[in-house]
Amino acid sequence: TQGRSLIWSAHVDVVPATDWEQAFEPRVEGNRVIGRGAVDAKGQVVTALLALGALKELGVRLQGRLEVQFVIEEEFGGNGALALIRAGREADGVVVLEPTNHQVHPANRGALWFRFTVEGKPTHMGRKQEGVSAIEQAVELIHLLQTYEQRLVEESRGVPQFERYEHPVQVNVGTIRGGEWPSMVPAQVALEGGVGFLPNKAMAQVKEELRALVENHGGEWLRSHYRLEFPKLHNDSYAIPSDHPLPVGLQAACSEVGVPAEVFGWNISCDARLYNRVGGMPTVVYGPGETAQAHSRGESIEIEDMLRAAAVLALFAIRWCGAA
Numbered sequence: 001t002q003g004r005s006l007i008w009s010a011h012v013d014v015v016p017a018t019d020w021e022q023a024f025e026p027r028v029e030g031n032r033v034i035g036r037g038a039v040d041a042k043g044q045v046v047t048a049l050l051a052l053g054a055l056k057e058l059g060v061r062l063q064g065r066l067e068v069q070f071v072i073e074e075e076f077g078g079n080g081a082l083a084l085i086r087a088g089r090e091a092d093g094v095v096v097l098e099p100t101n102h103q104v105h106p107a108n109r110g111a112l113w114f115r116f117t118v119e120g121k122p123t124h125m126g127r128k129q130e131g132v133s134a135i136e137q138a139v140e141l142i143h144l145l146q147t148y149e150q151r152l153v154e155e156s157r158g159v160p161q162f163e164r165y166e167h168p169v170q171v172n173v174g175t176i177r178g179g180e181w182p183s184m185v186p187a188q189v190a191l192e193g194g195v196g197f198l199p200n201k202a203m204a205q206v207k208e209e210l211r212a213l214v215e216n217h218g219g220e221w222l223r224s225h226y227r228l229e230f231p232k233l234h235n236d237s238y239a240i241p242s243d244h245p246l247p248v249g250l251q252a253a254c255s256e257v258g259v260p261a262e263v264f265g266w267n268i269s270c271d272a273r274l275y276n277r278v279g280g281m282p283t284v285v286y287g288p289g290e291t292a293q294a295h296s297r298g299e300s301i302e303i304e305d306m307l308r309a310a311a312v313l314a315l316f317a318i319r320w321c322g323a324a
Contacts, residue, residue: 003064003322005091007281008051008313009081009271010044010098011074012037020297032300040294043301044097044287045070050310055317064321067091074271077233081271085279093246093320094281095313096272099289099301102254102309106247106284107161107265108272109168110237112206112230113194116141116214119225122180122187131185135178137222138189141214145171145193148213152197159198161242161265168267170196192232196267199239235269238276238283246282246320253316259308286312 014037017023026035033043048068055062067089071080118141120134149171162168171193178189197206211228218226240246247263254261266285276283288309289301 003062004093004320005065005067006317006320007067007069007089007091007094007275008048009069009071009094009096009275010041010048010287011071011080011271012042012045013072013075013080014040014042015075015295018297023299028303031303033303034298034300036299038293038299039099039289039301040299041074041098041287043289043306044099047288047306047309047313048097050306051313051317054310054314058314060314060318061324062317062321063324065091066317066321071271077235078271078274081274082278085274090279090281092282094272094275094279094283095246095250095316096270096275096283096285097287098268098270098285099291099294100266100285100287101290102259102261102286102288102312103266104247104250104254104261104263104284104286105266105272106242106244106263107199107239108237108269108285109162109265109267110197110199110201110203110206110273111194111233111235111269112197112203113192113233114210115229115231116191117227117229118178118189118191118222120185120187120189123185125183125185128185132221132225134186134189137219137225138176138178138191140219140222141191141226142173144213144217145173147217148209152195156198156200159200159265161239161263162198162267164264165267168196168198170194194233196269197237198265199237201237203234203236236273236277237269238273239265240276240282240284244282247284249319250284250286250312250316253312253319256315257308257311259312
């Protein structure tokens with residue numbers, strides 16, 4: 001009898017190390033591996049390999065196909081996973097390995113980056129009253145974005161699988177560039193940031209709400225002197241039911257191994273939404289290690305934690321795919 005097929009996916013790219021000089025000289029201290037990517041997501045790669053090794057050593061012959069994918073560019077939008085999905089790699093279920101501290105996430109928050117460009121009317125400081133400051137207009141825009149965040153948070157309360165989060169969504173201004181000279185009324189400001197959103201909103205809806213924010217609530221000058229673009233990150237949200245056999249089965253495997261696990265939505269974005277939204281596959285996010293360690297200085301993962309997660313994955317593969 002042919003069992004259900006399964007994909008395990010983990011990414012091999014990492015974020016920059018900035019001021020962490022020893023980031024790419026991994027070391028073991030006690031029970032922890034320390035280095036850039038230790039938890040996000042090289043530790044997840046090792047976990048998958050350990051699980052495969054366990055299945056082989058136990059002589060398990062799965063009835064369904066198990067495919068392990070190690071992909072690139074997760075940190076920059078997911079081109080590695082997308083390429084495999086478009087190449088026709090598919091399965092009855094997907095486990096995307098990320099540091100969830102063994103929690104099982106059948107839903108993810110989305111993330112959309114935006115760029116506002118605000119034009120002013122430049123002039124000499126001595127003639128300030130005859131000009132329009134692009135910086136002051138950008139300050140008005142930031143206040144509008146803060147009110148949008150408050151509205152977004154309220155509209156996101158009670159969304160299934162995200163009820164536990166006090167602030168499940170965010171509107172963040174990440175960079176501001178503008179002004180040319182201290183005694184000159186600034187001509188232009190470029191403001192970039194991001195919006196986190198839940199499966200209750202489509203990405204196109206978030207884009208339209210940002211545009212309407214200025215058109216309906218901005219001042220007269222701002223409404224006619226801004227440009228809104230979305231040239232960078234487009235991570236959609238996604239969700240499958242929490243009682244789907246995939247998260248239910250994975251949580252049961254955690255329980256059998258003795259790892260406490262709950263099923264709920266993750267307020268972070270990763271490759272999972274591509275497997276689900278583009279590939280049409282039931283998808284969950286699971287893995288060892290803590291999210292707080294990801295992208296951090298001194299990033300690390302516990303070796304025992306990887307071993308526990310490997311046991312969970314191996315057991316779940318047997319249950320999901322069946323064994324001869």
